Amino acid sequence: MTRFDERLQCVSCEARYGVLEVRYRCECGGLLSLERKVGWARELSPAQFDARLTSRRAVDRSGVWRFREAVLGCDEREIVTHPEGATRLYESARLAEYAGIASIRFKHEGENPTGSFKDRGMTVATTQAVRTGARAVACASTGNTSASLAAYAAGAGLRAIVFVPAGKIAMGKLAQTLAYGATVLAVRGDFDDAMRLVDEASTKLGIYLLNSINPFRIEGQKTIGWEILQDLNWHAPDWIVLPAGNLGNTSAIGKAMLEAYEGGWIDKLPRIASVQALGANPFYRGFMGGFQERFRMQAETIASAIRIGDPVSWDKARAVIAKTNGVVTEVTDDAILDAKTAIDAAGIGCEPASACSLAGARRLRSEGVIGRDETVVGILTGNLLKDPEIVLKRFEREGGSRMIEIDPKIDDVARVLG
Numbered sequence: 001m002t003r004f005d006e007r008l009q010c011v012s013c014e015a016r017y018g019v020l021e022v023r024y025r026c027e028c029g030g031l032l033s034l035e036r037k038v039g040w041a042r043e044l045s046p047a048q049f050d051a052r053l054t055s056r057r058a059v060d061r062s063g064v065w066r067f068r069e070a071v072l073g074c075d076e077r078e079i080v081t082h083p084e085g086a087t088r089l090y091e092s093a094r095l096a097e098y099a100g101i102a103s104i105r106f107k108h109e110g111e112n113p114t115g116s117f118k119d120r121g122m123t124v125a126t127t128q129a130v131r132t133g134a135r136a137v138a139c140a141s142t143g144n145t146s147a148s149l150a151a152y153a154a155g156a157g158l159r160a161i162v163f164v165p166a167g168k169i170a171m172g173k174l175a176q177t178l179a180y181g182a183t184v185l186a187v188r189g190d191f192d193d194a195m196r197l198v199d200e201a202s203t204k205l206g207i208y209l210l211n212s213i214n215p216f217r218i219e220g221q222k223t224i225g226w227e228i229l230q231d232l233n234w235h236a237p238d239w240i241v242l243p244a245g246n247l248g249n250t251s252a253i254g255k256a257m258l259e260a261y262e263g264g265w266i267d268k269l270p271r272i273a274s275v276q277a278l279g280a281n282p283f284y285r286g287f288m289g290g291f292q293e294r295f296r297m298q299a300e301t302i303a304s305a306i307r308i309g310d311p312v313s314w315d316k317a318r319a320v321i322a323k324t325n326g327v328v329t330e331v332t333d334d335a336i337l338d339a340k341t342a343i344d345a346a347g348i349g350c351e352p353a354s355a356c357s358l359a360g361a362r363r364l365r366s367e368g369v370i371g372r373d374e375t376v377v378g379i380l381t382g383n384l385l386k387d388p389e390i391v392l393k394r395f396e397r398e399g400g401s402r403m404i405e406i407d408p409k410i411d412d413v414a415r416v417l418g
């Protein structure tokens, strides 16, 4: 038995299953969560995690495994790490002004090994895949999960199969996925079709499923939240704002905050704000209707990472919004692109979906939901280079006046610079 008596537990009916059992849903159809004995977090302390910051061991340097007792009770030799996390927290006066907030910080998850926050969940779920004896792993993806899965599967020597919506994922993500050696099944349909297909394929063909419906993914992604707290010396911010698609990350950040609060690691619970694109907003619609109904839709948005109409982790995310006194908002594609341009121009940079954090914070501030003097941390989920086409297209539309072709002569330089 693990130190904290880990088990898989249904979020609906609370049925329990052993951690080494390969299953992604309860018999009742509910989502599964990795849970531990009552009061476990009180047996751990921030000081213990802080002490690891000066260590040179990979498991301490990893911003995931630094919190290992609270992530996965396994033998350290089993860990498949790259080592991920340990991303930077940026503060920008310009972006604070843009949002209308006194100060805003951004946790840049695009600084992970494959350029997105997915690596944090993937290191844990890949470790678990190996523990259960899996030979092949699969996921459906809008691109980042597939890139991350491909990299970690390569590291662990597992066969990688990814299901992506054909022609609908950003170029950088597709290139990474192929480069790391995965087999790519380009599904003629959207992400939601690919998700249903991989779900069925994993059960029927016995392939280990690495989507965020896999509770071990969520355990790794929790560490984004804990690292933010650690960066802030365990002073919780008032708000954590993040983009929302399949709702795995909303579920993970919420679980992290609730566990940190229950463990006494922080003395107040941050409010979670999930931000959806207007054309892919089923969760926002649910929130507006008091979550009486679960919405599904045909999704369309420029932010391809969150072009998702039937999010898998709905029930977990709904509970997070309720328990953290959180909110869900929506932003237009124009607002996303405008915020992305601001983040890029601040020299920080991110992919389109990530800019929902800033666009959402700005909207919530303008509505008075976020106060001017409240402390806000936005999560930038992916790297600018994931989707270079979107930058270049915008640049072309603007007339491209900052890229000027010249002859290799000093006179030309002087002439064009005026």
Ligand code: F0G
Pocket: 116, 118, 140, 141, 142, 143, 144, 145, 146, 212, 243, 244, 245, 246, 247, 248, 249, 250, 305, 306, 351, 353, 354, 381, 382
């Ligand atoms: N931001 C980026 C850059 C993403 O890639 C994703 C999800 C999200 C935000 C939303 O997070 O799904 O947990 O609510 N990308 C998944 C993928 C779906 O396949 O890469 P979520």
